[in-house]
Amino acid sequence: MELESQEQSNIWEGYVDWRKKPAIKGKHGGMLAASFVLAVEVMENLAYLANASNLVLYLTKFMHFSPSKAANHVTDFMGTAFLLALLGGFLSDAFFTTYQIYLMSALVEFSGLVILTIQARSSSLKPIKCDLKGGTVPCQQVHGVKAIVLFSGLYLVALGVGGIKGSLPSHGAEQFDESTAKGRKQRSTFFNYFVFCLAFGALIAVTFVIWVEDNIGWEWGFGISTLTILLSIPVFLAGSRFYRNKIPCGSPLTTIFKVLTGATLNNYIARSTSNAIVSMSLSPNDTVPQQQPVTKDSEELETPSTGLKFLNQAAIDKPAYAFLRCSVKQVEDVKIVLRVLPIFACTIMLNCCLAQLSTFSVQQASTMNTKIGSLKVPAASLPVFPVLFIMLIAPVYDHIIVPFARKATKSEMGVSHLQRIGIGLVLSIMAMAVAALVEIKRKRAATRNGLESHEPIPITFLWIAFQYLFLGSADLFTLAGLMEFFFTEAPANMKSLATSLSFASLAMGYYLSSVIVSVVNSATGSSGHRGWLSGENLNHYHLERFYWVMCILSALNFLHYLFWAHRYKYQSRGARC
Numbered sequence: 001m002e003l004e005s006q007e008q009s010n011i012w013e014g015y016v017d018w019r020k021k022p023a024i025k026g027k028h029g030g031m032l033a034a035s036f037v038l039a040v041e042v043m044e045n046l047a048y049l050a051n052a053s054n055l056v057l058y059l060t061k062f063m064h065f066s067p068s069k070a071a072n073h074v075t076d077f078m079g080t081a082f083l084l085a086l087l088g089g090f091l092s093d094a095f096f097t098t099y100q101i102y103l104m105s106a107l108v109e110f111s112g113l114v115i116l117t118i119q120a121r122s123s124s125l126k127p128i129k130c131d132l133k134g135g136t137v138p139c140q141q142v143h144g145v146k147a148i149v150l151f152s153g154l155y156l157v158a159l160g161v162g163g164i165k166g167s168l169p170s171h172g173a174e175q176f177d178e179s180t181a182k183g184r185k186q187r188s189t190f191f192n193y194f195v196f197c198l199a200f201g202a203l204i205a206v207t208f209v210i211w212v213e214d215n216i217g218w219e220w221g222f223g224i225s226t227l228t229i230l231l232s233i234p235v236f237l238a239g240s241r242f243y244r245n246k247i248p249c250g251s252p253l254t255t256i257f258k259v260l261t262g263a264t265l266n267n268y269i270a271r272s273t274s275n276a277i278v279s280m281s282l283s284p285n286d287t288v289p290q291q292q293p294v295t296k297d298s299e300e301l302e303t304p305s306t307g308l309k310f311l312n313q314a315a316i317d318k319p320a321y322a323f324l325r326c327s328v329k330q331v332e333d334v335k336i337v338l339r340v341l342p343i344f345a346c347t348i349m350l351n352c353c354l355a356q357l358s359t360f361s362v363q364q365a366s367t368m369n370t371k372i373g374s375l376k377v378p379a380a381s382l383p384v385f386p387v388l389f390i391m392l393i394a395p396v397y398d399h400i401i402v403p404f405a406r407k408a409t410k411s412e413m414g415v416s417h418l419q420r421i422g423i424g425l426v427l428s429i430m431a432m433a434v435a436a437l438v439e440i441k442r443k444r445a446a447t448r449n450g451l452e453s454h455e456p457i458p459i460t461f462l463w464i465a466f467q468y469l470f471l472g473s474a475d476l477f478t479l480a481g482l483m484e485f486f487f488t489e490a491p492a493n494m495k496s497l498a499t500s501l502s503f504a505s506l507a508m509g510y511y512l513s514s515v516i517v518s519v520v521n522s523a524t525g526s527s528g529h530r531g532w533l534s535g536e537n538l539n540h541y542h543l544e545r546f547y548w549v550m551c552i553l554s555a556l557n558f559l560h561y562l563f564w565a566h567r568y569k570y571q572s573r574g575a576r577c
Contacts, residue, residue: 044161045201053202081161127146187484193394206383259311308339351505360543364438364439382464428470436551
């Protein structure tokens with residue numbers, strides 16, 4: 001009996017190994033298991049960004065889309081990939097383990113990249129070569145079967161990327177014991193290095209792979225991505241015997257829908273009953289019967305919290321319909337989800353600022369002197385600056401800043417999740433202000449050089465690097481802080497779905513950027529005046545004004561964030577469903 005009890009105490013409750021046998025303490029989980037996840041993240045992000053960061057060139061040069069249509073297709077592709085992270089997170093929580101979702105998603109992305117590689121290699125699957133300068137051979141946009149092949153490949157990649165983004169961060173975070181201070185500290189380190197590895201993969205993508213695509217051929221660029229995602233599968237599988245995998249807890253969306261529907265119907269019926277009784281002119285000694293919270297078992301003996309009282313009606317003893325009966329725990333889980341949503345919403349504006357890195361910032365740099373000594377740097381490689389800065393600051397933050405903050409504040413976390421996110425939002429405000437000032441400097445130099453001149457403006461593109469550094473720092477603080485915040489705070493049956501909100505925020509930031517640009521052009525282009533961001537010549541744009549608008553919107557967003565962050569109370573919960 002003692003031996004059986006000892007074996008039971010060594011089992012990770014709610015976790016299994018890759019063979020679906022109970023996970024064992026000391027054998028499964030920990031930093032060794034998470035290290036395989038970090039290695040895979042380098043490869044996964046390399047495979048994705050190698051194409052996404054340069055895809056607009058492929059679509060215009062080889063698929064003959066107009067610049068605007070190509071830009072829209074790239075935005076749609078990237079936004080869809082990040083939004084599909086919600087699907088990957090949902091499936092990881094509801095039906096499969098994060099281990100299984102990663103493997104399935106990697107195979108889906110691999111199949112999409114194979115299709116794109118074959119199309120890039122085969123001239124029969126591409127439009128006929130044409131003279132882009134309006135020569136004798138007119139350009140015809142890809143259509144028919146060739147377009148089906150293109151978009152099938154692209155959106156299979158998006159589906160695979162979404163599944164990976166929705167499962168891989170959670171899979172790594174699941175390896176740590178959140179019931180101990182050591183496990184929580186290791187998990188925090190994991191998220192910092194997850195962003196580091198994400199940046200490392202991006203560094204290889206925006207330098208080596210983009211050079212290959214531009215100088216050797218796109219079939220080689222797609223081929224490198226295909227091989228990389230294929231090799232990531234055996235690397236991931238190599239850690240199988242070390243992983244602990246959380247057992248799926250059932251659909252989190254079902255719980256959310258059940259609680260919200262139950263609370264709505266029960267509140268409506270309670271009001272109707274109350275009004276009917278009052279209209280019968282009760283005597284002073286009469287009372288309106290109240291429905292009480294369920295008190296049938298130990299889990300439901302707890303009292304609902306006083307916040308969001310509307311939802312407490314979902315946990316009454318006699319609901320409107322029996323199938324809508326909810327436990328107090330389910331009600332509290334949904335309350336947590338509703339409390340983190342405002343924090344999520346406040347990060348969308350930051351990601352809207354990040355979207356400028358792949359649009360106007362690149363166009364600014366393309367008008368400037370991009371030489372460093374005798375080396376000419378492609379404007380599309382500018383993201384190397386924030387990537388390098390993230391790789392530099394991530395270890396410094398984890399090994400120097402956090403330990404110092406822990407000693408100074410005498411707290412386990414040192415810098416809380418919400419403080420990290422807030423720092424990122426402040427840095428995004430500073431980035432937009434710096435971007436506006438740099439654009440003023442660039443426009444003055446362009447004026448001296450001649451606004452209509454096609455020659456590079458005699459000012460180094462390294463000035464643009466300042467806004468990249470600020471936004472890169474903001475991305476590090478916010479993305480790592482947001483992923484850890486969602487994973488830590490979310491109920492056990494919603495952790496992967498909640499963590500994937502970090503990537504959904506990126507997608508919504510891209511979409512919001514397009515909306516803001518359209519609104520600004522519409523608002524400033526009336527009465528015969530050209531909009532601030534319209535025309536073919538960037539030198540005629542009022543880009544500095546647009547950046548000031550972004551700066552003001554970011555500042556207002558930060559105040560909005562402070563309102564919610566100040567009122568948020570951290571949860572204390574285990575990993576059980």
